[in-house]
Amino acid sequence: MSNSFRTIRSIAKKEIVEFVRDWRTLIAIILIPLLLFPILFIALPLLLESEAAELDALRLDVEWQGAFDDELNTSLSEQKLDITMGTFPVDMENLSDPSSDIERLRSGEVDAILRLKQTGDDTWNYSVIQLSTSEHSREARSRILTELYYWEQSVINRTLTDAGLDPEETLDPVRWEGDEDAANAATSGEKAGLALSMFIPMVLAIWTATSAIQPAIDMTAGERERGTLEALLCLPCTRIELLAGKWLAVATITSVGVGLQIGGLIFAITYLASATSLGVPTISLGAGLLLLFAVVIFAVMVVAFELAIAMKAHSVKEAGTLLGPAILIIIFPALFTQIINLDGVESWWYAVPLVNILLAMRELLLDRIIVDHVAIWAISSALYAGFAAWYAARQFKREDLVASLS
Amino acid sequence: MADALLSIEGVAKHFGDVEALSLIDLEINSGQVIGLVGGNGAGKTTLLRLMAGVMEPTNGSITFQGLPVTNMRSKLGVVPEATGLYHRLTAWENIRFHSRIHGIDDEVAWNRTAHFAKLLSIEDSLGRHTKGFSRGMRQKTALLRALAHGPDILLLDEPTAGLDVTSARTVRSLVGKLRDEGGTVIYSTHHLAEARQVCDRIIIVHNGTVRADGSPEDLMGQTGKESLEDAYVALTSDKARSRSEDNQKEGRIARWWRLFLTGRTPAVEVGEDE
Structure with missing residues (x-):
């Protein structure tokens, strides 16, 4: 060396x-x-998984204002949402205006408010009033929106079927065939x-x-x-x-x-x-x-x-x-x-x-x-x-x- | 001269515009304890660093037995003023590290260390981390480190500065013993009593020049004074300059920033008394 x-x-x-x-x-x-x-x-x-599971297990309070629907009510209740019926605000021009409900959300009296207004035989307008800084409120909104989506799909399918159309062919006319992952050469x-x-x-x-x-x-x-x-x-x-x-x-x-x-x-x-x-x-x-x-x-x-x-x-x-x-x-x-x-x-x-x-x-x-x-x-x-x-x-x-x- | 161990010929050292040493001519022979005496900023440490080969002179040459001292550092043992011990290593690990760089076998280094450690009464502390060491213990360990490879010349920069009376005495006693065994020690100090006690030859350095060189008796005879202190004062009567290291150049931006933050220091008026 x-x-x-x-x-x-x-x-x-x-x-x-x-x-x-x-x-x-x-x-x-x-x-x-x-x-x-x-x-x-x-x-x-x-940790994230555990937090998400904890959130999933929560029962949340939701106030429903306006038009009522049995099917939607059932599916919301299955998502651990405790629904109470509230009064639709008088002279409300914009459904997204929290107006006097703002204090009830801030105090935690309710976690979210669903407002639903029927505008035709099979058409509705809606809004979900929430407090985005509250985990509970965000979670309640998320569950409501998910169930609203499924309810909307159900309404669309029913309308198409009533009109004599196949919902799947009408809404998804171009489809992928086979396993998508198998198509990747890497x-x-x-x-x-x-x-x-x-x-x-x-x-x-x-x-x-x-x-x-x-x-x-x-x-x-x-x-x-x-x-x-x-x-x-x-x-x-x-x-x-x-x-x-x-x-x-x-x-x-x-x-x-x-x-x-x-x-x-x-x-x-x-x-x-x-x-x-x-x-x-x-x-x-x-x-x-x-x-x-x-x-x-x-x-x-x-x-x-x-x-x-x-x-x-x-x-x-x-x-x-x-x-x-x-x-x-x-x-x-x-x-x-x-x-x-x-x-x-x-x-x-x-x-x-x-x-x-x-x-x-x-x-x-x-x-x-x-x-x-x-x-x-x-x-x-x-x-x-x-x-x-x-x-x-x-x-x-x-x-x-x-x-x-x- | 042929038998000089260390020859310093026409050495000058500049730091930028500052001349730290000018035209130094010295010859160091073996078997002597030589005191480098001078005030703060006189140039003692710079001269020691040049002798240790860690700095190159601006002019002139320093040779060890005819060869450039920078190539002969293995023949020197140096104890800088700061001692330079690693606090997370034990005393022996510090010594062994230096010995290994000197190319000395661990066993040889240990035997020499153990011998001198007994003289300095620190043989029980060799296995301790140096972090908790007192100034005296650190100085003694640094001395052991400088001696472990068997140097021909020992260079000590203010080895008793900050030591208690007992430790300083032990260090001086070791230096005396080394002289008795034929060793050569160059010893920088600004304590004249100590220099007189320990050194055979005293070199007075002042403002970067050698003002006197000889035995204590020679210096007193040369100045006609009865004490070494009086002789020193007579030889260094002109005003001492500030330390060379203090005259570092300040960059333009650093100067502007300093003045921006602190303002100008008012100049001291030097005038006639009213």
Whole structure:
């Protein structure tokens, strides 16, 4: 093992040990990434489901004003709506005017008010007065509208039948034949790849950038502020070795965080895949390796860039002030890249910094290896990563780093 | 000279427009404890940093046994003023990290550390995290760290600053022991009594220049004074400048923003008394 490699390894090891000895760091880089997607994809739907079930079980109070219909009344009652008959407001010109009922809704005396006015033999006007900021009122309105729809269908069918027409043929003359899903040539793995390509690159980019910030600041501006950098610079190692050691440490910590997040995501998807029609993505070995290369080169660039910015700062506060907004440089391209149409995308997009890697990840998750695109993003990204490393090296060679602030 | 351990020839150091050191010529021979004495902003720390090879001189050269000192940092042991210990590592882990970068085997480093730790009475604290260490404990640990790889020269930047009497005495005693064993120590301080007690040779640095260089007796004889303090005052009678680090350039935007927020500081009138 060469001396240089041993030095870099020692620096990286020290940085990692020191970093992970802070329990807050362990929560930030292990627990949160690991639980983020399972919480989002599993716990949140479960919570929503439970809340919806709770709402479904509620009995709600509805006042019915105006024309009465037995059939509608029966179906509304079956939806756990307690119907009471009320008086239709005198001189009402507009059914949607809450008028004096507004206070009764606000006080919770009733959850919703159905107003129905017969305008012909088989025609009616209606409105549902509700308080949209109340869950109960919204739910009551929703149940009333659903039953009104079915009642309307029933009225239409009856009218058509009375006129000697077949309701199905009259209302739905052009129909799909067969299984709609079977008509899609994409496999479930490809469909899953498409779904993942819409957010995996964005998550990777944003998480890599954000999770590298804390260690990058701690190992650079933090060292300056704590007064440990001067002693480090007195050691018989070059500034490039120092940068490489710190880069390796930040990259390792970031990779662990991102890896755990992806692990959590895959677990959540696997859970969802067993419960829904969403499949596990299938990509070839070549696409997988290129994907890994894209992630690595992106990490090289981002970590070097963040180390450079943090080293440029004189204090942790200053580094945070500089790097906080710098994250927008990652977030905006990450968002924009999601809406670029991959079919027929112009090749120059693959040379735009950040966008190129994100597009590459999207393409590779769809198992598309387009040689021209790969060549452009690989070469341009290598150049950008090289530039970021060069810039970081410049910052690490600055003489004023010696003057610690402690 | 051929047998000089460290040679400083025509060294000047500028920070932008500020000349921190000018035309320093020194030779450091082995087996001596050399005191760098001077007030705040005199240039002691800058000179030590140049000797430690972490800064390059603007002019001149610094060589260790004929080779550029920047390539010979493994021969030096440095204790900066801030000590530079990692608080989440134990004392031994701090020492071992530095020894490994020096390419020293862990066992060798441990044996040397254990030897000096007994002299400094901190052998029981080597396994403790340095976060709770007192200033004295931190200083002693930094000393152990600087000694673990067996340096030819030890550079100490104000090693007793902020220490209690007992700790300062222990540190001085260790420096004396190192001298007795033939070691070379360069010791920056602004305490003349301490310099007289510990150092064989005193270099007085003032406003970035070497004002005097010799044994305490030489300096007193040179100035015709009876105490080292009087000799120092006589040699540094011109007004001391502000610290070089304080003269950092302020960017145009930063200056505009500062003036916008705080207004101008009124100039101090310097005139004749009424």
